[in-house]
Amino acid sequence: MIDAKNVTITDSEWEVMRAIWTMGQATSRELIDAMHELKGWSDSTTKTLLHRLIKKNAVEQTGDSRPYTFKPVVGEKESMSAAADDLFDHMCAMRAGSTIAQVIKTRELSKSDIAELQQILAEKAKDAPEMVQCNCLPGKMTCEEDS
Amino acid sequence: MIDAKNVTITDSEWEVMRAIWTMGQATSRELIDAMHELKGWSDSTTKTLLHRLIKKNAVEQTGDSRPYTFKPVVGEKESMSAAADDLFDHMCAMRAGSTIAQVIKTRELSKSDIAELQQILAEKAKDAPEMVQCNCLPGKMTCEEDS
DNA sequence: ATTGTTAGTTTACATCTGTAACCTGGAACA
DNA sequence: TGTTCCAGGTTACAGATGTAAACTAACAAT
Numbered sequence: 001m002i003d004a005k006n007v008t009i010t011d012s013e014w015e016v017m018r019a020i021w022t023m024g025q026a027t028s029r030e031l032i033d034a035m036h037e038l039k040g041w042s043d044s045t046t047k048t049l050l051h052r053l054i055k056k057n058a059v060e061q062t063g064d065s066r067p068y069t070f071k072p073v074v075g076e077k078e079s080m081s082a083a084a085d086d087l088f089d090h091m092c093a094m095r096a097g098s099t100i101a102q103v104i105k106t107r108e109l110s111k112s113d114i115a116e117l118q119q120i121l122a123e124k125a126k127d128a129p130e131m132v133q134c135n136c137l138p139g140k141m142t143c144e145e146d147s
Numbered sequence: 148m149i150d151a152k153n154v155t156i157t158d159s160e161w162e163v164m165r166a167i168w169t170m171g172q173a174t175s176r177e178l179i180d181a182m183h184e185l186k187g188w189s190d191s192t193t194k195t196l197l198h199r200l201i202k203k204n205a206v207e208q209t210g211d212s213r214p215y216t217f218k219p220v221v222g223e224k225e226s227m228s229a230a231a232d233d234l235f236d237h238m239c240a241m242r243a244g245s246t247i248a249q250v251i252k253t254r255e256l257s258k259s260d261i262a263e264l265q266q267i268l269a270e271k272a273k274d275a276p277e278m279v280q281c282n283c284l285p286g287k288m289t290c291e292e293d294s
Numbered sequence: 295a296t297t298g299t300t301a302g303t304t305t306a307c308a309t310c311t312g313t314a315a316c317c318t319g320g321a322a323c324a
Numbered sequence: 325t326g327t328t329c330c331a332g333g334t335t336a337c338a339g340a341t342g343t344a345a346a347c348t349a350a351c352a353a354t
Contacts, residue, residue, distance in 0.1 A: 012312055014237050022239070022283040028331065034284060044314045047332075052311090066321075066331060080238050081249045087234050088254060090161050091227050092169070097260025100250060102228045103243075104267050107235060110278045113244025114268050120251055121261050121268070131257045136169040137181060159342060175301065191344045194302075199341090213301060213350060 007058050007074055009083075015039060016049045017072065017079065020059060025071035094134040154205050154221055156230075162186060163196045164219065164226065167206060172218035241281040 009017060019034045020026060026034075028050060035046040050070060053059040058079075063069045088096055104117070156164060166181045167173060173181075175197060182193040197217060200206040205226075210216045235243055251264070 010311060011237060018239060018283040022281060037285065041312095042314055044316090045312075048312085048314075051333075061332095068331080076239065076242060077245060080242055080246045083234060083238070084246050084250050085253065087230060088250060090158060091230070092165060092223065093255060095223060095227055096250075096254045097256050097263065098224060099227045099231050100247065100254070100256075101260075101263055101267055103231050103235060103247060104264065104271065106232065107243045107247070108240060108279050109244050109247075109271065109275060111272065111275045113248075113279070114272045114275050116244065116248055117251065118265065118268050118272075120248055121265050124251065124256065125258065125261045125265075128256060128258045128261050132255050132260070134169060136165040138184060155340095157341060188342095189344055191346090192342075195342090195344075198303075208302095215301080 007056050007079075007082075009053075009056070009058060009074075009079060012045075013049050013053055013056075013058070016046065016053060017058065017074075017076070020070060020072050021076040025069050027067045027069060029067065031070065092134050092136050094132050097132070154203050154226075154229075156200075156203070156205060156221075156226060159192075160196050160200055160203075160205070163193060163200060164205065164221075164223070167217060167219050168223040172216050174214045174216060176214065178217065239281055239283050241279050244279070 015038070016031065016035065019031055019038070023030065023034070028047065031050065032043050032046045035041045035049075036043070050059065054061055054070075058072070058074045059070050060073050061068045061070055088099075091099065109117070162185070163178065163182065166178055166185070170177065170181075175194065178197065179190050179193045182188045182196075183190070197206065201208055201217075205219070205221045206217055207220050208215045208217055235246075238246065256264075
């Protein structure tokens with residue numbers, strides 16, 4: 001699995017990736033059917049997305065005979081982390097905490113997920129700063145609003 | 148502050164919003180200078196983005212005399228939550244936990260941020276499911292890969 | 295009144311995205 | 325051995341996005 005960092009997967013492409021990741025690998029027919037089922041897309045749409053993903057090196061086409069096999073080149077976890085990082089990189093550092101809080105509140109998490117998060121937090125608490133600085137503007141070191 | 152849900156703020160626009168949110172409100176000149184400083188953008192670029200944001204109802208222009216004042220219509224926190232939600236909505240539910248874990252590891256969090264997260268997690272742990280199901284494909288109830 | 299300066303508005307334009315039709319070469323069938 | 329079908333490839337096309345030039349209306353200085 002290659003670094004998902006440099007590959008930008010768009011929303012539609014992301015849908016295809018989810019299918020590929022979940023199936024592990026698949027033929028275009030299987031993917032086309034899955035996408036038709038899931039999103040109502042026409043065959044062409046899935047084909048196009050698949051090609052763009054191949055071009056981006058997110059998916060590879062293997063096999064010698066005609067119904068080729070498509071499989072992921074980038075890992076799901078890495079891609080998800082990259083996407084999340086990308087999101088937080090564009091937000092005010094000062095607000096990351098409350099955003100994460102909101103996400104945790106909203107998402108369904110398993111007992112072990114929660115245990116892992118608690119573990120990480122406990123560790124992180126040891127040398128956590130009293131407060132995180134706003135990094136939106138130079139000079140400006142804090143955001144006014146705060147609700 | 149209006150619902151940030153329906154407004155899609157693009158990456159570049161997001162940069163402008165950060166400046167506006169941080170400044171609370173500002174004249175176009177101040178914003179143009181800030182963006183020039185931060186991103187090296189030409190005046191026009193910031194102007195265009197400002198206008199698009201106004202059209203999207205993310206920013207409003209107030210004042211009667213010439214140097215008008217621009218101020219946010221959507222809140223920062225709401226927008227950030229909306230963006231985060233949007234991201235997680237497109238990812239496999241089963242992987243949300245590990246993604247959040249990765250984010251927490253990477254980001255800087257203050258002591259109080261951590262305390263809040265721990266608080267939320269403790270509460271959530273009470274009735275957490277043993278495991279979260281993959282929601283990528285119909286039928287398919289779990290993702291194979293798992294690293 | 296005339297002119298320059300700046301805030302605000304329109305227009306531009308290449309690339310990216312979402313979505314899909316159409317074409318082509320080989321495999322399956324008649 | 326000509327016809328059909330389909331996987332794979334090419335082209336299309338409108339709307340979004342990043343980035344910015346050009347134009348116009350107000351205000352300030354002469």
